């Protein structure tokens with residue numbers, strides 16, 4: 175491979191393009207990095223390509239008739255974009271899906287055991303860890319998962335992903351449909367999981383939540399990276415505040431700011447392209 179690898183990147187998505195069928199180009203030339211121990215957020219409006227990016231990383235594009243038409247994905251110095259989804263899980267890339275797709279008819283504990291992905295020989299230490307993080311799941315371990323509240327189902331989905339021992343947890347809209355109080359709890363729990371050593375890539379429409387958690391963030395707009403930079407800097411960026419943090423909207427009909435829109439991509443975008451061209455900068459993920 176000609177790509178220069180760097181030991182300070184856990185995940186490296188390089189120039190990835192994705193199409194669905196022949197007609198829809200969902201991602202063009204997207205590059206995103208997560209360093210070991212990092213929390214990276216990917217923001218963007220409906221249809222920007224956030225879920226597609228996660229599908230490309232976790233290897234489930236084909237289930238949606240999608241495919242990578244360009245680029246490479248590296249995890250821990252190994253190229254993974256040719257691997258099946260299960261192999262990627264075993265290497266440590268584990269996704270918590272959008273919509274908390276848990277097995278509604280199974281019990282809480284059965285759902286968690288399914289998350290082990292064939293790690294049969296293991297003790298119950300992982301279950302204990304999940305129950306330690308989410309005591310409510312321990313209390314409800316025999317309950318049918320479909321009867322849990324929305325927040326509890328989200329916790330179960332995260333817990334199930336933890337059972338596969340991720341080194342990189344991919345989260346698709348973890349705040350979706352949850353009340354603010356529950357979102358705060360999920361954020362605290364994600365912080366604790368991160369503190370225990372798991373890197374994260376979080377896709378969110380709720381930019382406030384994502385930028386609170388992340389140390390570095392990317393903004394996707396119509397399938398391209400429109401901005402990138404340290405989360406603290408994006409929180410203070412006028413365009414991000416206006417478009418994603420509840421300020422006055424200045425969106426196109428598709429709901430997304432185009433990279434070439436307005437006054438230009440600006441300093442943050444320039445910084446992103448610079449970081450793509452060479453070795454990782456000190457403040458990059």
Ligand code: ATP
Nearest residue numbers: 194198200218219220221222223224225226227238
């Ligand atoms: P949302 O939060 O609304 O899911 P998103 O940022 O995750 O938005 P994607 O779901 O990745 O965006 O969609 C990116 C583009 O790809 C959109 O134009 C969408 O219509 C298209 N797309 C997504 N999934 C499919 C699919 N299975 N078949 C065809 N087109 C798709």
